[in-house]
Amino acid sequence: xxxxxxxxxxxxxxxxxxxxxxxxxxxxxxxxxxxxxxxxxxxxxxxxxxxxxxxxxxxxxxxxxxxxxxxxxxxxxxxxxxxxxxxxxxxxxxxxxxxxxxxxxxxxxxxxxxxxxxxxxxxxxxxxxxxxxxxxxxxxxxxxxxxxxxxxxxxxxxxxxxxxxxxxxxxxxxxxxxxxxxxxxxxxxxxxxxxxxxxxxxxxxxxxxxxxxxxxxxxxxxxxxxxxxxxxxxxxxxxxxxxxxxxxxxxxxxxxxxxxxxxxxxxxxxxxxxxxxxxxxxxxxxxxxxxxxxxxxxxxxxxxxxxxxxxxxxxxxxxxxxxxxxxxxxxxxxxxxxxxxxxxxxxxxxxxxxxxxxxxxxx
Amino acid sequence: xxxxxxxxxxxxxxxxxxxxxxxxxxxxxxxxxxxxxxxxxxxxxxxxxxxxxxxxxxxxxxxxxxxxxxxxxxxxxxxxxxxxxxxxxxxxxxxxxxxxxxxxxxxxxxxxxxxxxxxxxxxxxxxxxxxxxxxxxxxxxxxxxxxxxxxxxxxxxxxxxxxxxxxxxxxxxxxxxxxxxxxxxxxxxxxxxxxxxxxxxxxxxxxxxxxxxxxxxxxxxxxxxxxxxxxxxxxxxxxxxxxxxxxxxxxxxxxxxxxxxxxxxxxxxxxxxxxxxxxxxxxxxxxxxxxxxxxxxxxxxxxxxxxxxxxxxxxxxxxxxxxxxxx
Ligand SMILES: Nc1ncnc2c1ncn2[C@@H]1O[C@H](COP(=O)(O)OP(=O)(O)OP(=O)(O)O)[C@@H](O)[C@H]1O
Ligand SMILES: [Mg+2]
Numbered sequence: 001x002x003x004x005x006x007x008x009x010x011x012x013x014x015x016x017x018x019x020x021x022x023x024x025x026x027x028x029x030x031x032x033x034x035x036x037x038x039x040x041x042x043x044x045x046x047x048x049x050x051x052x053x054x055x056x057x058x059x060x061x062x063x064x065x066x067x068x069x070x071x072x073x074x075x076x077x078x079x080x081x082x083x084x085x086x087x088x089x090x091x092x093x094x095x096x097x098x099x100x101x102x103x104x105x106x107x108x109x110x111x112x113x114x115x116x117x118x119x120x121x122x123x124x125x126x127x128x129x130x131x132x133x134x135x136x137x138x139x140x141x142x143x144x145x146x147x148x149x150x151x152x153x154x155x156x157x158x159x160x161x162x163x164x165x166x167x168x169x170x171x172x173x174x175x176x177x178x179x180x181x182x183x184x185x186x187x188x189x190x191x192x193x194x195x196x197x198x199x200x201x202x203x204x205x206x207x208x209x210x211x212x213x214x215x216x217x218x219x220x221x222x223x224x225x226x227x228x229x230x231x232x233x234x235x236x237x238x239x240x241x242x243x244x245x246x247x248x249x250x251x252x253x254x255x256x257x258x259x260x261x262x263x264x265x266x267x268x269x270x271x272x273x274x275x276x277x278x279x280x281x282x283x284x285x286x287x288x289x290x291x292x293x294x295x296x297x298x299x300x301x302x303x304x305x306x307x308x309x310x311x312x313x314x315x316x317x318x319x320x321x322x323x324x325x326x327x328x329x330x331x332x333x334x335x336x337x338x339x340x341x342x343x344x345x346x347x348x349x350x351x352x353x354x355x356x357x358x359x360x361x362x363x
Numbered sequence: 364x365x366x367x368x369x370x371x372x373x374x375x376x377x378x379x380x381x382x383x384x385x386x387x388x389x390x391x392x393x394x395x396x397x398x399x400x401x402x403x404x405x406x407x408x409x410x411x412x413x414x415x416x417x418x419x420x421x422x423x424x425x426x427x428x429x430x431x432x433x434x435x436x437x438x439x440x441x442x443x444x445x446x447x448x449x450x451x452x453x454x455x456x457x458x459x460x461x462x463x464x465x466x467x468x469x470x471x472x473x474x475x476x477x478x479x480x481x482x483x484x485x486x487x488x489x490x491x492x493x494x495x496x497x498x499x500x501x502x503x504x505x506x507x508x509x510x511x512x513x514x515x516x517x518x519x520x521x522x523x524x525x526x527x528x529x530x531x532x533x534x535x536x537x538x539x540x541x542x543x544x545x546x547x548x549x550x551x552x553x554x555x556x557x558x559x560x561x562x563x564x565x566x567x568x569x570x571x572x573x574x575x576x577x578x579x580x581x582x583x584x585x586x587x588x589x590x591x592x593x594x595x596x597x598x599x600x601x602x603x604x605x606x607x608x609x610x611x612x613x614x615x616x617x618x619x620x621x622x623x624x625x626x627x628x629x630x631x632x633x634x635x636x637x638x639x640x641x642x643x644x645x646x647x648x649x650x651x652x653x654x655x656x657x658x659x660x661x662x663x664x665x666x667x668x669x670x671x672x673x674x675x676x677x678x679x680x681x682x683x684x685x686x687x688x689x690x
Contacts, residue, residue: 051574072580084571088593097589098579145579155578 001152001185002027003048007057010043017043019209020057025202028183030176032200034193040209041189045155048187050074061152072101077146077184078155081162083138085130091117091141092126098149116144119178136167143175147182154179154186160195172199193233197221205229222348227357230283230350236314238283241322242354245269245280254282254349258320260299262344272351272360280360283350286314289326291334292341300341303334317342412662419655425648438656447628455633458545458617459610466550467606468599471557476587478558479565490562496552505619508548512539537625545630548616557602564598565591600676608665614638633661 003025010018018040025031033041046052048059050071059066066074077098085094095116096109104112117123120140130138139159146154156175160168176199179186190196196203197217205212205220205228213220213229224230230238243254245264252269255261264272264282272280301319312327315334324342328334351360419438423431442448474493478486496504511519514533521531532539568591576590592599614635617623623631623639641654 046574049574049578051577071577072582076578078575078578080571080575082569082571084569084575086572086575086590086593088596097581101580101585145575149580 002060002062003153003185003187004060004063005044005048005057006060008044008047008054008059009056010040010047010052011055016209018047021206021209021211023204023211023214025185025187028185030179030186030188030199030201032196032203033187033189033206034196034203035191035206035212037191039206041191041206042157044206045078045157045187045189048153049076049078049155074153075149075151076153076155077149077151079139079142079146079157079159081158083130083135083142083162085138085142085145087130090127090129091122091133091144094130094141095126095145095148098145102149112148113144116148120144120147120174135162136171139163139171143178147178151184154184156186156188156190158190159188161190161192168195175199193235197233205232207232223359223362224283224350225359225362227281227283227352227359230352230359234285236286236325236327238285238350239289239324239326240352241282241284242279243282244278245273254346256320256322258322260319260322260324262299262346262349264346264349268346268349268351268361275353275360277353277360279354281352281354283352284344284346285348286326288345288348289324290343290345291326291328291332292343295341297341297343299344300339303336303338303340306334306336315340415655415658415662418652419659421652422650423652423655424650431652434652438653439659441653442656442660447631450628451631451633451636454628454631455611457542458549458630458632459607461542461546462549462553462610463603463607466546467553467557467610468602470550470554471602472561472595472599474554474558475561475565476591479562480583490558493555493558497555501615501619504552505548505616508544508620509535512544514539535621535625537629541621541625541630545617545620548620549610549613552616553606553610556606560598560602561595564595568594600672604669604672604676608668611665611668612661633657637661 005023008021095113099109122140204214220233241256301317304318305316307314317324421431512534515531576586621630637657
């Protein structure tokens with residue numbers, strides 16, 4: 001089912017929780033709503049589900065205006081952060097509940113629940129009450145309950161945030177696979193960008209109630225349209241420097257006031273210069289910066305901090321007033337105040353207008 | 364440094380003491396915690412009950428206050444042979460069951476459900492209004508009911524009914540419906556207790572649970588039936604238990620409204636009889652011994668009911684295992 005949000009707005013008194021969001025979700029697509037806490041993700045989801053009334057704007061399912069349609073008639077399945085299983089019902093009764101309300105015969109109920117439960121690997125847990133299930137098992141029951149009624153739209157509100165890291169990984173894969181196999185249009189709310197990047201076909205980045213971007217994970221990562229997106233997507237986050245771009249002997253160089261100087265690809269540099277800006281913001285991801293062990297690079301500075309992340313160390317090198325974050329092999333044993341030389345791979349360098357925060361490369 | 368100190372401490376404690384210091388110290392802790400309530404129960408229930416049992420076996424009255432005779436079970440025989448004891452027992456059961464069902468539980472549940480499903484401030488406003496009867500002094504409250512029920516030409520109810528061609532009647536008289544007013548006046552106060560309990564229970568149902576029910580396709584009645592009521596199981600049992608026991612021993616509103624009348628014992632309940640025998644005898648002769656025997660029945664019925672409720676409703680399931688395993 002195709003879902004369209006048009007100027008969708010929700011105000012709670014003076015608070016604007018959702019601010020004129022426009023979004024077109026294709027049939028069968030898996031869309032993630034990604035944004036920091038309190039940005040209005042849940043509110044948007046609850047409006048789509050019909051639990052909140054929009055203050056303004058429209059919600060369309062397959063072209064049909066849904067604003068006045070009560071949740072019971074929207075045929076959506078929803079999985080909540082707290083699972084929201086009915087505590088006095090067994091797993092079976094929980095999953096059969098939507099079918100029972102729809103007036104399905106007992107036999108049909110049992111058959112459908114059994115099928116979904118087997119698919120979810122919880123067939124042996126159906127007699128238990130939620131209190132007798134682990135978090136992961138409850139999550140599967142909740143997912144099963146959303147699936148049994150064969151909804152046209154699946155809504156997930158941070159369904160994995162209460163699970164441990166390993167289980168989250170497993171469930172991530174399972175939800176993705178199920179969604180893919182069943183082909184149900186899905187909206188998945190999360191503030192975990194790894195979740196969004198790995199699961200979603202497209203990601204809607206929301207900040208302070210406003211839609212910042214709606215793109216594929218690759219586009220968000222490699223072709224960020226705003227400074228906010230560039231800084232928000234990716235971990236550790238992108239490095240930003242205020243630079244001016246100079247041309248020397250046919251090559252382009254970006255130079256910061258602090259002394260950082262890197263060669264940048266001419267195609268990107270020309271786009272950055274096209275606006276005629278004196279200074280631009282340059283963005284480079286930590287993984288595109290290496291330590292130069294030959295010591296020939298002119299970009300060098302003292303190590304200000306070292307954070308061991310396990311596989312890598314995240315180090316912060318100060319070049320003049322600029323901070324450069326990069327990942328290095330822990331075996332290199334970089335220590336505080338070591339002077340290190342840095343090599344920049346600028347093939348994926350980004351440029352932004354410092355005033356508007358818009359990308360100078362992508363529109 | 365710290366490790367050295369620890370090591371020294373370990374050496375300093377004799378092995379015997381070190382092995383089992385905790386259980387010995389903690390054995391009395393649970394009892395210490397129970398002590399205050401135990402004192403209250405003993406002081407205000409067990410001792411009065413024992414005194415009551417004793418007095419019920421004497422002929423103590425205002426005539427022989429200082430040296431009553433012990434007369435065994437004589438008082439109880441008198442009660443059971445009383446011409447009206449059956450009537451009074453029936454009245455009591457009727458009064459408790461009707462008030463409990465329709466008001467203390469029924470109306471309370473309806474008010475809670477309605478006021479939690481309308482705009483929040485309006486809900487609070489209505490619930491506050493429902494608290495007012497409880498805050499009004501009983502005498503004033505019953506005076507208002509008497510005005511409402513009064514016969515023509517004064518009664519407020521009659522004036523409302525007059526336009527419909529109703530002739531008017533004193534509602535508290537034998538021609539009216541005294542029971543209706545006894546139950547109404549008690550119920551309007553009684554409902555607020557359950558209302559508070561149920562409202563807080565409804566409001567503590569997780570929001571996401573209600574949302575899940577909405578998405579699952581439940582109508583408002585189905586949400587009440589399948590989500591809210593099951594979540595209210597314990598509050599319901601609590602209110603039934605508590606209120607049936609307190610209705611059993613309550614009489615003051617009936618006393619003020621009908622005084623057990625009209626006529627002979629039309630609305631007389633057990634507790635009212637006990638009260639009258641003890642303190643408000645027609646001839647100024649307070650029969651404490653005899654009245655105590657009436658009260659003994661109430662104590663016994665109350666205890667039996669309490670035990671039945673505890674067993675039947677499995678109240679011990681309400682008591683959670685301690686979260687911290689210290690005791
Ligand atoms: N019922 C409400 N009344 C008033 N304000 C609300 C209400 N619900 C949400 N808000 C406000 O609206 C904003 C968006 O809330 P929302 O729950 O949608 O955030 P979220 O993106 O889901 O955050 P999180 O990741 O923490 O769940 C917040 O500022 C919140 O305080
Ligand atoms: Mg949320």
